[in-house]
Amino acid sequence: MQKIVQVVCVVLIAAAVMFGGRWYMYVARGSSPYDEVGIALNGYAPGPMRAWGCHKMQARFPGQLPPYGCGGADGRSWL
Numbered sequence: 430m431q432k433i434v435q436v437v438c439v440v441l442i443a444a445a446v447m448f449g450g451r452w453y454m455y456v457a458r459g460s461s462p463y464d465e466v467g468i469a470l471n472g473y474a475p476g477p478m479r480a481w482g483c484h485k486m487q488a489r490f491p492g493q494l495p496p497y498g499c500g501g502a503d504g505r506s507w508l
Contacts, residue, residue, distance in 0.1 A: 448470060451466065451467075451470060452467065452470040452471060452474060452478075452482070454467075455467025455470065455471065455482075456471070456481075456482040456485050456486060457485060459486075462486050462489075462490050462493060462495070462496045462499075463496050467496075468496050468497050468498060471483070471496070471498050471499070472497070472498045479498065479499075480508065482499075483495065483498070483499035483507060483508050484507075484508075486499065487499070487507040495507045495508070
């Protein structure tokens with residue numbers, strides 16, 4: 430039983446590192462705010478993380494339309 434719990438924990442930690450790392454690379458170093466995988470990962474992120482990511486991308490891509498999930502009510506302004 431202890432071995433199963435250990436394997437499940439390792440798999441969960443690996444998934445968190447893999448998806449979290451991919452999300453961070455999209456937000457902090459992506460060449461475009463319109464990367465489909467990055468937009469999807471940002472959409473699944475918790476509210477505070479998504480807000481931080483949107484503000485980070487707004488600072489990196491001024492003057493561009495926000496990607497899905499980072500737009501205001503009109504879809505043309507950043508959150």
